[in-house]
Amino acid sequence: EAIDEFDRERALAQPHRLYGREYTMHAHLGHGAALLRAARREDAARSFRSALALYPDHPLPGAGLALATGTSFDARVVTDPLIRGIVLAALGQVEDAESTLAATIGSAPPGFTGWWLPVEPFLQQQTDSKALTVVRQLLVDRTR
Numbered sequence: 001e002a003i004d005e006f007d008r009e010r011a012l013a014q015p016h017r018l019y020g021r022e023y024t025m026h027a028h029l030g031h032g033a034a035l036l037r038a039a040r041r042e043d044a045a046r047s048f049r050s051a052l053a054l055y056p057d058h059p060l061p062g063a064g065l066a067l068a069t070g071t072s073f074d075a076r077v078v079t080d081p082l083i084r085g086i087v088l089a090a091l092g093q094v095e096d097a098e099s100t101l102a103a104t105i106g107s108a109p110p111g112f113t114g115w116w117l118p119v120e121p122f123l124q125q126q127t128d129s130k131a132l133t134v135v136r137q138l139l140v141d142r143t144r
Contacts, residue, residue, distance in 0.1 A: 003038065006030045009023075105138045
């Protein structure tokens, strides 16, 4: 079902509109993540390449492409700590992901830091993991 939903999102995305490129890139990312979960690696790689075509330096499509193709990706090169945490989770390093995300969220001033993490497709791959429980609780606490 997620693949179909992301297909619809990609069809609606219009890169020439305000935030259209970001919207399109995230539609490709979600589509690729859903395809990875369905073990459709070649299709996932195509989606991640489409996202990279829009934002060649964004680390999430690069990490997704590495997962889809079986190549390596060094999360240490990712400078944004929230994105680094997501990349670490996607690469299966959930304990490192949790500590990175928890430290970032825990030290952030009041506001919107991390608000989108619960719907991040690469983190959805780890929904069964207890390792990210601390991060989920920090986000809940920030809403109060």
